[in-house]
Amino acid sequence: MRFEVERKFLVADDGWRAGVVRRHCLTDGLIGQFETGKVRVRLDEERAWITVKGARVGLSRPEFEYEIPRLDAQSMLSLVCDTCLIEKTRHCVPHAGHVWEIDVYGGSLAGLILAEVELEHEAEAFERPLWLGMEVTGDPRFRQSSLLRRFGEAGRLVTLEEVLASPS
Template sequence: MRFEIERKFLVAHDGWRAAVTHRMDLRDGLVGQFARGKVRVRLDGGQAWLTVKGARQGIARPEFEYEIPVADAENMLEGICVGRTIEKTRSVVPFGGLTWTVDEFRGQLAGIVLAEVELEDEDQDFTRPDWIGREVTGDLRFRQSTLLHLCREAARTIGLTEILALPEQVLPVQD
């Protein structure tokens, strides 16, 4: 079983842009969410994946990912994930021997930029680039399922200031 161990951060400034090695335009949809995890579909142009994520154990969680036909992903996004999709540009940025991903959200979350780094273990030491801001790994407001919920409820653009003004631990969302 593969475990995803990641840390998530706000992005302080655009210094990461000069180091980008690859970009992807992603469309993610929440297929289903349950007490101990979720199922997500992801479309990246000519490729698509179905991902099953289990319950968090600290900053780790079991993750299973399967490539699926693009047509199936498009049908899931349009027919099953209605109102539960996020679009973002993901940039890959190597730094300090690790691969960082920077997500620039589009649509209702336009202007929100988050960075993530996957680690080998929870206690792994790593150097933070100077463009990394506040850590939001355990902050429920920045989980993708919460962002999807906020988009569905607001039906308008939601900014970082508005998200930060929300109470961190009382949101009705599990991820």
């Protein structure tokens, strides 16, 4: 079992774009959500996997991830996840010993950009890039499941101001 330790931030400007070393398109589908965690399927250009995430304690949460056949993932996304899909392009940006993942959302969440960094442990120090904005780690408004629930079927693009104005 692995524990995910992640910090999430808004992005203040486009300064991160110059540092991109890799990018890939992701489709996430929420299979199920329960009080303490979730199950999702994810597909990119090369592989597919299922992730089970448990309850968050501080910045850590248990995470179980298993690669699955692409055809199974495509079927789950279309038959099980239905409207609970998130499309995003993930840009990987190395900075000061860490790799930042900048997610540029598409679909009804187009315009939303979030930066994440995974850490080895909760107390690990890291240098904040100049393009980093406000931290939203632990803010329920910025969880993918919350974004989907509130804005996934809006039928229009959602603004960052709407997300910030929404109840937490």
